Amino acid sequence: MPMRRSEAEWTGSLREGGGRMKLGSGAYEGAYSFPSRFENGQGTNPEELIAAAHAGCFSMALSAALTKAGFTPERIHTTASVHLEADGGGFAITRIELVTEASVPGIDDAGFQQQAEGAKANCPVSKALAGTKISLQATLLG
Structure with a gap:
């Protein structure tokens, strides 16, 4: 069976920083942040x-x-x-x-x-x- 991989990178502090998540297949790449995770901000989580x-x-x-x-x-x-x-x-x-x-x-x-x-x-x-x-x-x- 194949192994699947994705990656994420975060820069900055928790509240003011931000990051990107990317699926290993390349089918999706998107931003995430404190607001997109704990509030209703733009981006994924x-x-x-x-x-x-x-x-x-x-x-x-x-x-x-x-x-x-x-x-x-x-x-x-x-x-x-x-x-x-x-x-x-x-x-x-x-x-x-x-x-x-x-x-x-x-x-x-x-x-x-x-x-x-x-x-x-x-x-x-x-x-x-x-x-x-x-x-x-x-x-x-x-």
Whole structure:
């Protein structure tokens, strides 16, 4: 399996400084700063990138699980919300909420929920973030 790499560089103090994050593939490069991470400033932040990674990983894991169970998904859309909060000694990612909806012909809701929970438990990003509370709301579209 391939190894993936990304990089970041920060210059200056925490509040007045800034940085850039770059994906190893070159598909994304962007600025980040104190305001983009802890307020609503322009730029990205590590939590937003974690959310994108988790949403993408979960969607692929759910597709794989459904396919293995004999169902071909037409569409899976997932949103991941990553919560960064003060934890007494600094900050921590305290929880991640996955919200997914999918069109999957032939499966009933109970079967879909079972596959979605399995995907949440088994996607590599969920495993990497196992110390964080991860919730799932899964909706099977008619």
